Structures are given as structure tokens and as C-alpha cells.
Amino acid sequence: MLHIGCHLSSSRGFAAMGRQAAELGADTFQCFLRNPRGSRxxxxxxxxxxxxxxxxxxxxxxxxxxxxxxxxxxxxxxxxNRAFAREIFADDLRRLEHLPGQLYNFHPGSHVGQGMEAxxxxxxxxxxxLLTPEQTTTVLLETMPGKxxxxxxxxxxxxxxxxxxxxxxxxxVCLDTCHVFDGxxxxxxxxxxxxxxxxxxxxxxxxxAVHLNDSxxxxxxxxxxxxxIGEGQIGxxxxxxxxxxxxxxxxxxxLETPNDLPGYRREIALMRRAAEE
Ligand code: FE
Ligand code: FE
Ligand code: ZN
Numbered sequence: 001m002l003h004i005g006c007h008l009s010s011s012r013g014f015a016a017m018g019r020q021a022a023e024l025g026a027d028t029f030q031c032f033l034r035n036p037r038g039s040r041x042x043x044x045x046x047x048x049x050x051x052x053x054x055x056x057x058x059x060x061x062x063x064x065x066x067x068x069x070x071x072x073x074x075x076x077x078x079x080x081n082r083a084f085a086r087e088i089f090a091d092d093l094r095r096l097e098h099l100p101g102q103l104y105n106f107h108p109g110s111h112v113g114q115g116m117e118a119x120x121x122x123x124x125x126x127x128x129x130l131l132t133p134e135q136t137t138t139v140l141l142e143t144m145p146g147k148x149x150x151x152x153x154x155x156x157x158x159x160x161x162x163x164x165x166x167x168x169x170x171x172x173v174c175l176d177t178c179h180v181f182d183g184x185x186x187x188x189x190x191x192x193x194x195x196x197x198x199x200x201x202x203x204x205x206x207x208x209a210v211h212l213n214d215s216x217x218x219x220x221x222x223x224x225x226x227x228x229i230g231e232g233q234i235g236x237x238x239x240x241x242x243x244x245x246x247x248x249x250x251x252x253x254x255l256e257t258p259n260d261l262p263g264y265r266r267e268i269a270l271m272r273r274a275a276e277e
Contacts, residue, residue, distance in 0.1 A: 003062035124164035
């Protein structure tokens with residue numbers, strides 16, 4: 001069976017998200033652990049987190065994804081900026097241990113003019129300072145469109161980071177269909193070719209989750225504007241091939257499409273049908 005869910009707001013707490021996901025027909029979901037554009041986080045309610053952990057186990061959910069805040073940049077220009085990012089990252093990882101065995105997805109960062117090599121070095125250094133042998137969370141580098149000075153627009157950049165992280169077994173990759181398409185990987189015309197390239201450069205065993213999004217813009221546009229399924233330039237047919245692909249179909253898929261909850265419910269059902277065809 002396809003494992004699919006969507007991005008949910010965490011404002012009503014952990015256990016409420018689990019129930020909401022199930023109501024939408026999902027068996028995974030994604031959320032922020034704090035304000036996505038800021039750093040502030042409420043005190044963690046351990047009973048609420050425990051209730052979600054029980055729910056996920058009982059309902060047989062696929063791993064869920066906690067998404068790092070967008071402002072987090074492990075390769076910012078100043079040490080102050082980077083230390084702030086590491087602090088948030090470390091706090092999120094600590095929180096996630098109340099939900100054992102889940103995924104923490106982050107945007108590798110933007111090198112802001114320091115150069116790709118310097119950016120990759122800073123990200124790997126930060127990860128080496130942050131990851132611990134005891135953690136049960138797998139940390140995912142998200143594939144990015146390569147907008148501006150973004151790191152992670154090429155598979156080679158993610159591979160470089162992974163190669164330099166000591167606790168490699170704690171790391172994986174999340175493939176965002178909108179981002180890779182925007183970054184110039186043609187998943188519409190040649191999905192097999194893109195996945196062969198991913199396997200050659202990174203290794204498909206590193207792939208742990210998929211962000212399932214259509215894109216408002218064309219292949220190589222580097223715009224990062226998500227569209228609803230079937231309303232963008234990737235299209236329903238190509239996204240159906242993604243969820244059906246033998247190299248991908250076992251993974252958790254998460255919608256990050258511009259939707260309200262009824263829209264998410266429709267897209268989850270739509271992709272479940274597409275996966276069966
Ligand atoms: Fe993301
Ligand atoms: Fe994404
Ligand atoms: Zn995006």
C-alpha cells in the first residue's frame with residue numbers, strides 16, 4: 001500500500017495531528033516543530049508527544065517527517081548566524097527523541113556568496129557537531145531547486161555532504177519532485193534516467209522520503225513554486241509514475257501542495273488510486 005500524507009499545522013499539538021492525518025486518509029504526515037519562519041518553540045508536551053508515538057505505532061503509520069524551519073541555515077555567513085541555526089537544529093533533534101524513529105528534513109542551506117565548497121564544508125561540520133550515535137531520528141537532506149546560492153540543487157552536492165558526515169547511518173535524502181524538476185532533472189520525460197543518476201551519484205538506499213508536489217514552472221526554472229497535483233508542469237501522469245515506481249513506492253510520500261484540508265484529502269485519495277493502476 002502507498003504511504004502518503006501531507007503537511008499539517010502543529011498548532012493543536014502532536015496527538016491532534018495524528019488523528020487529523022488519519023481522517024484525511026493519510027498514514028504519514030509532515031509538520032514543523034516550531035514557527036517555520038522563526039525560532040520560537042513552545043515547551044514540549046511530553047504526554048502529547050507520547051500519545052502521538054503510540055498512535056503512529058498502533059495505526060501502522062510510515063515514518064513521519066519533522067521539517068526544520070526555513071530560516072535555518074547551517075552555512076550562513078557569520079558564526080553567530082550558524083550557531084543560532086545549530087541551536088535550533090539541536091533542540092529539534094532533542095524534541096524528536098520523544099517520537100522515536102522518525103525523520104528530520106532540512107534544506108541544506110544557502111552559501112550566500114561564500115561559494116559552494118565553503119557551504120558544503122560548513123554544513124558537514126555542523127552535522128558532525130549535531131548528530132549523536134544515540135539518536136533514533138534519521139536526518140534528511142532535501143533536494144533543492146538550486147535557487148540563488150542554495151546548496152543541494154545538484155545530487156553531487158548532497159553526495160559531498162554525506163561523504164563528509166561521520167555518522168552517515170543517521171543521514172538520508174528526501175527527494176522533492178518540484179525541486180528536482182525545477183533544478184533541471186526531467187522527471188516528466190525521463191524518470192528512470194533521473195533515478196539512475198540519483199543512484200549513481202548518491203545511492204537509492206539513501207532515499208528515505210519523497211515530497212510529492214507539482215511545479216508551477218518548467219524543468220530547470222529554479223523558481224520553487226509548488227502547484228497542486230495535476231495543475232502544474234509536472235502533471236498527474238508523471239506524478240503517478242513516481243508513486244508507482246519500483247524504486248520509490250515503498251517510501252513515505254508527503255504532499256506540500258497549496259491546499260486546504262479537503263484539497264489534501266482529495267489529493268491523497270487521487271494518489272492512492274494512481275498507485276493502484
Ligand atoms: Fe522543504
Ligand atoms: Fe519540499
Ligand atoms: Zn519548495
